[in-house]
Amino acid sequence: MNIALVAHDSKKELMIQFCTAYCGILSQNKLCATGTxxxxxxxxxxxxxxxxxxxSQGGGQQISARIAYNExxxxxFFRDPLVDRSKEVDDIEMLxxxxxxxxPVATNxxxxxxxxxxxxxxxxxxxxxxxxxxxx
Numbered sequence: 001m002n003i004a005l006v007a008h009d010s011k012k013e014l015m016i017q018f019c020t021a022y023c024g025i026l027s028q029n030k031l032c033a034t035g036t037x038x039x040x041x042x043x044x045x046x047x048x049x050x051x052x053x054x055x056s057q058g059g060g061q062q063i064s065a066r067i068a069y070n071e072x073x074x075x076x077f078f079r080d081p082l083v084d085r086s087k088e089v090d091d092i093e094m095l096x097x098x099x100x101x102x103x104p105v106a107t108n109x110x111x112x113x114x115x116x117x118x119x120x121x122x123x124x125x126x127x128x129x130x131x132x133x134x135x136x
Contacts, residue, residue, distance in 0.1 A: 001073040001119065001127060004063045005033035005041060006055065006094070011078035012037060016044045018076075018109055022116050023047060029119075032066070034059030060090045067097040073127040074119065075105040076112050 003026065007015035019026055019041045031049045033041060038051035053059040066072050075098055079091065098105040104124060106112035118124055 001029045003029050003031050003074045004072045005037055005076050007037045007078040008080040008083055010080045012040055015078050016041055019045050025116055025120050060094055064094045064097055070101050072103055077107050079107045
């Protein structure tokens with residue numbers, strides 16, 4: 001599975017903790033992330049992560065493009081619900097694209113844990129028939 005990791009600044013530590021806890025499952029998949037999130041998670045966990053630009057420089061848009069081409073199977077996007085709404089346009093577009101392409105998405109740790117356990121059980125294997133696998 002191709003899994004994208006995105007975290008607002010105030011949620012990066014939570015993403016590190018999540019990825020540390022589920023390192024075994026995540027390491028069996030292809031991971032990509034926005035620049036800063038990818039860097040801090042990779043340093044903390046040792047996971048191999050393809051890094052795009054940081055979110056403020058267009059990394060979210062790069063991941064959105066992968067979503068638009070149906071090349072992402074799961075999005076873990078730890079959002080800060082208190083972030084300035086005027087800066088949320090790219091975030092909403094990313095979520096809209098996930099809805100369009102039936103890509104499972106978690107915007108908080110509770111949903112992320114449900115999805116990661118589902119991934120481990122094989123509940124998301126249906127994504128393998130949705131599209132040809134592409135590599136990062």
